[in-house]
Amino acid sequence: MAYDVHIIGGGLAGSEAAWQLARRGAKVRLSEMRGGGGNTPAHQTDGLAELVCSNSFRSDDDERNAVGLLHHEMRRLDSLIMRAGEVARVPAGSAMAVDRDLFSAEVQKALEDHPNIEIVRERVESLPDHGLTIVATGPLTAPALAESIGRATGAESLAFFDAIAPIVHHESIDMDTCWMQSRWNKGDGKDYINCPMDKEQYLAFHQGLIEGEKTEFKQWEADTPYFEGCMPIEVMAARGVDTLRYGPMKPVGLDDPRTGRWPYAVVQLRQDNKLGTLWNMVGFQTKLKYAEQVRLFRTIPGLEKAEFARLGGLHRNTFLNSPVLLDRQLRLKGAEHIRFAGQITGCEGYVESSSVGLLAGLMAAAELGGRSWSSPPRTSAMGALLSHITGDAEAESYQPMNINFGLFPPLHDVKKKQRKEAYTERGKADFGAWLSEMEAVPA
Known part of the structure; x- marks a missing residue:
């Protein structure tokens, strides 16, 4: 098929970009190396838009939460990722979590069925x-292509480590010890499995994380930093004995039915597939060696006989210094026929990656149609994220970033307790006005 745009990479960003372009009449060639002689250290299938880390798109609250506002904006643009997410949704309190296999299948079917x-x-x-090209190969770009990108940019990519959390078979969890409850009873109230720890158990577990045998780095990996949003649990543990109790193992808002009180610490598991047979350990991304993971995680109350569908892992991710290398339309400076999208630009998170792919698709569609492009307002979630990637961030300290209200123009005249609502109200209004103007322009 003759094509108008070549998209390289069939992950979340590439899939979303292809969808947005095809809906606007563009012919798209979507190249994916998995299934064509290539793979990555993290992927397990050939499915498009495979989720390799968590199965959560995080908070779906669009009234007080930046990522929820991003969900809202993507839905208004008929995002394929959000559409498939609704079909594959599983219980997760106020968060949006999905059955990862069903999600990938929904995305792939939609793209396979589209004639463009x-x-x-x-x-x-x-x-x-x-030729118009969108590179959405993600943080695990194949070495040969990464080298080509390096030659084109004239600069080395930054890099960080990303870790994957283990997944447990539900039938192996002792539900006489554990109980089901969402923190503060949000959502359906029983969307998470909770494994309680007393002080003695927690301190022993903490010590085990510190002393456990870990994956060793290669020489060239030694100076690669971790991304704060996906920190291995043992690295967090090394920061202080109570760090985990104020992070992924915090017990607040969870009443142990056996005592009626909050435990000293808690390990939470979140449903990972539609059937409810697989549950992932929330916040337990790790670089512990496999045997050490099995030994240590089976000391968690309720997981003494745990069977793991997947153990944790660690891989090296790379991303561009986008504020230096990309223009405001995500184009590579000096080679404007090439756009970058998704995590390789330095955004972090499934929906953030997808939204940048969505924007790249809209930008390419406007270019194909000879139309001028107007970016979403900086007061919107998409606009704030795009501004961060393409120029607002400090180039020397640029790191992967989740969407957060710190990226939005500040509202100093609003009281602190009311700012989240004010950010979302302003964002929705301004995004709605931008969308009306964009839709008024003939395709």
Whole structure:
């Protein structure tokens, strides 16, 4: 099929970009190396938009939460990722979590069924020298293509480590010890499995994390930093004995039915598939060696006989210094026929990656149609994230970033307790006005 835009990478960002372009009449070639002679250290299937870490898109509250506002904006633009997420949704309190296999299947089917999209299983090893291109290969870009990007940018990519949390078979969890409850009874009230720890158990577990045998780094990996939003649990533990009790193991808002009180610490598991047979350990991304994970995690009350569908892992992620290398339309300076999208730009998180792919698709569609492009307002979630990636961030200290209200223009004249609502009200109004103006322009 002759095509208008070549998208390299069939993850969340590439899939969303293809969807947005195809809906606007553009012919798209979507290249994905998995299934075509390539793979990554983290992926387990050939499915498009495979979720390799958590199965959560985080908070779906669009009244007081930046990521919830991003969900709202994506839905207004008919995001394929959000559409598939609703189909594959599983209980997770006020968060949006999905059955990862069903989610991937929904995305892939939608793209396969669209007459304007051709999915090609192939490994692209260098940047095209002509033609509109969107590179959405993610933080695990294949070495040959990464080298091509390095030659084109004239600068080395930054890098960080990303860790994957273990997944447990539900039938192996002792529900006489554990109980089901969402923190503060949000959502359905029983969306998480909670494994309680007393002080002695917690201190022993903490010590086990510190002393456990861990994956060793190669020479070239030694100076690669961790991303704060996906910190291995043993690295958090090393920061202080109570760090985990104020982080992923905090017990507040969870009443142990056996005591009627909050435990000293708690390990939470969140449903990972639609059937409820698989549950992931929330916040337990780790670089512990496999045997050590099994030994230590089976000391958690209720997980003494745990069977793991997947153990935790660690991989090196790379991303561009986007404030230096990309223009305001995500185009590579000096090679404007190439756009970058998704995590390789330095955004962090599933919905953030998807939203940047969505924007790249809209930008390319406008360029194809000879229309001028107007970015979403900085007061919106999409606009704030785009501004951070393409120029607002300090280039020397640029790191992957989740969407948060710290990226929005401040509201100093609003009382602190009312700012979250004020940010979302302003964002929704301004985004709605931008969307009306964009839709008024003929396609």
